[in-house]
Amino acid sequence: MPHLFSPLTIKDITLRNRIGVSPMCQYSADDGIPNDWHLVHLGSRAVGGAGLVIVEATSVEPRGRISPEDLGIYSEKHVEPFERMTRFIKDQGAVPGIQLAHAGRKASTYAPWKQKEYGVDVPDHQGGWEIIGPSAIPFSEKNRTPKALSLEDIQQIQEAFRQATIRAREAGFQWVEFHAAHGYLAHSFYSPLSNERTDQYGGSFDNRIRFVIETVRLMRQEWPDNLPFTVRISSTDWVDGGWTIEDSIELSKRLKKEGVDLIDCSTGGNTPNPSINVGPSYQVPFSEKIRHAADIATAAVGLINQGMQADDHIRNERADIVLMGREMLRNPYFPLKASQDVHQKDKLDIPVQYERGWTGWN
Numbered sequence: 001m002p003h004l005f006s007p008l009t010i011k012d013i014t015l016r017n018r019i020g021v022s023p024m025c026q027y028s029a030d031d032g033i034p035n036d037w038h039l040v041h042l043g044s045r046a047v048g049g050a051g052l053v054i055v056e057a058t059s060v061e062p063r064g065r066i067s068p069e070d071l072g073i074y075s076e077k078h079v080e081p082f083e084r085m086t087r088f089i090k091d092q093g094a095v096p097g098i099q100l101a102h103a104g105r106k107a108s109t110y111a112p113w114k115q116k117e118y119g120v121d122v123p124d125h126q127g128g129w130e131i132i133g134p135s136a137i138p139f140s141e142k143n144r145t146p147k148a149l150s151l152e153d154i155q156q157i158q159e160a161f162r163q164a165t166i167r168a169r170e171a172g173f174q175w176v177e178f179h180a181a182h183g184y185l186a187h188s189f190y191s192p193l194s195n196e197r198t199d200q201y202g203g204s205f206d207n208r209i210r211f212v213i214e215t216v217r218l219m220r221q222e223w224p225d226n227l228p229f230t231v232r233i234s235s236t237d238w239v240d241g242g243w244t245i246e247d248s249i250e251l252s253k254r255l256k257k258e259g260v261d262l263i264d265c266s267t268g269g270n271t272p273n274p275s276i277n278v279g280p281s282y283q284v285p286f287s288e289k290i291r292h293a294a295d296i297a298t299a300a301v302g303l304i305n306q307g308m309q310a311d312d313h314i315r316n317e318r319a320d321i322v323l324m325g326r327e328m329l330r331n332p333y334f335p336l337k338a339s340q341d342v343h344q345k346d347k348l349d350i351p352v353q354y355e356r357g358w359t360g361w362n
């Protein structure tokens with residue numbers, strides 16, 4: 001029976017354990033280019049023992065960034081700085097992953113700490129560029145109204161995803177995640193709450209998922225067959241009349257046919273204040289349902305911050321891997337603590353440089 005410290009093999013990639021660093025925006029880049037912060041931040045989590053380290057939402061074109069400080073992979077000049085990062089993460093025994101994204105109608109905002117600094121709660125305008133979406137429906141009454149994409153615009157963005165996938169491969173990533181969650185562009189296409197199109201990209205379920213399916217198809221062609229290709233979805237909108245778990249199961253079945261290897265099961269993000277009963281592991285039931293009903297590997301994420309808790313999800317087949325966000329910000333060495341909690345200390349890689357930190361005082 002697999003447990004938190006069992007290796008996980010998908011295609012030709014084997015993770016040393018089932019703990020992954022969830023993608024987390026750092027709002028610390030200039031023109032999308034990763035710098036020393038990103039190298040040290042992500043590198044530390046690889047040193048800390050995670051099996052998988054996924055780089056934050058990285059935009060496929062400049063206007064797809066959530067803020068002007070987001071990472072991007074929209075030109076050749078981005079490849080080398082990412083390559084530096086992937087090389088280091090691999091050297092530490094972890095697998096480097098990247099989340100490829102387009103923020104759609106939630107783009108062009110402030111970094112969270114700037115919102116505080118400026119004393120505003122309107123997450124808008126800093127980027128100053130036009131925002132786009134499937135339909136001219138703003139995310140909230142405080143946000144600007146996006147421009148509805150033309151068919152030509154859609155093709156151009158899909159092409160940007162294709163090129164970003166090629167660059168991710170050139171930069172040495174071994175795991176790619178298409179960001180189709182949290183109210184960003186892809187999610188806003190499949191959720192009926194943000195898509196009122198009357199063409200082939202709106203209306204029926206098949207039409208609303210068309211953007212995701214077509215984009216994944218283009219990306220999958222460029223991503224090596226022997227490397228994992230994954231998709232993060234919002235498994236529910238948590239809103240009546242919105243996207244549901246049943247929709248997610250059907251989408252996951254379709255994505256499996258497109259060559260997707262794993263579904264990363266998040267929720268929400270497409271409406272400002274949905275009613276969610278948040279608590280430990282609150283999103284895990286979505287991972288469990290999708291895993292069994294769509295017969296596909298899943299990642300569970302959300303308020304999982306204890307070793308025993310994470311181990312339990314793997315042992316009980318609720319997920320194939322657990323991703324951790326905020327706990328990893330608090331403690332890059334979380335895997336070490338978890339390995340002690342679940343009595344698998346011998347399964348952890350401790351960098352030789354740090355061995356004396358774990359072997360007592362002599």
Ligand SMILES: Cc1cc2nc3c(=O)[nH]c(=O)nc-3n(C[C@H](O)[C@H](O)[C@H](O)COP(=O)(O)O)c2cc1C
Nearest residue numbers: 022023024025056057301302303304324325326327
């Ligand atoms: C600072 C921060 C930045 C985040 N950025 C992203 C992101 O770039 N892409 C994404 O899919 N989720 C993002 N998230 C969500 C996390 O990946 C994760 O799904 C969420 O925090 C729940 O997991 P946790 O309870 O372990 O933190 C972010 C979360 C935080 C706290």
